Amino acid sequence: MSNIASVFKDEVARQVRRQLRGETESLKKASYRYRSDIAALKRRIDALEKQVSHLEKSAKANVPPAATVDPDTKLRFKPQAKLRFKAQGIRAQRTRLDLSAPEMGALIGVSAQTIYNWETGKTRPRPEQMPAIAAVRKMGKREAKARLDQPQAA
Structure with a gap:
């Protein structure tokens, strides 16, 4: 009897792992996508901040002082x-x-x-x-x- 119980227990554990693997796989893919999107946004923010600082410097240099x-x-x-x-x-x-x-x-x-x-x-x-x-x-x-x-x- 213990053999049937252990086989049943092993089968249930296998099915649960299989089901969880499917669910966690989609979560892993989504997490990877979010992380790559965040990294791309950070790179874009850095580029825009550099551009803004460059424009501020050139705007200050181009403004003639008022006499x-x-x-x-x-x-x-x-x-x-x-x-x-x-x-x-x-x-x-x-x-x-x-x-x-x-x-x-x-x-x-x-x-x-x-x-x-x-x-x-x-x-x-x-x-x-x-x-x-x-x-x-x-x-x-x-x-x-x-x-x-x-x-x-x-």
Whole structure:
């Protein structure tokens, strides 16, 4: 009797394995398809992200900076233009205009100590101060003296 029971048990197990194999085979195929689709989508996303970053870089390079007028100095400047700074340049500019550090600071809108710190190289001007420095670079002695005399008369 035990022989029939073991044969029956083996047959049932075989049939169950056969049925499960058929079901899991379709799941394996679907899983493989999904994984390959996901990998293809990831590759496509990477390519699109590279394309977007390239287009952003080229768009930034192709946009001309808008020139604006500083209401105080009436000079045109490009706020997006990269302005250079040299400590020796501030001192040379100050001596060229025959100005003291407090006078130079009044023209730029900073303190005399800030001018000294810039000239010695201890500190650097902030980006928002660079247009004022560029405006002073374009001034002559007469214009600088006139600007310094204006606030005292007002």
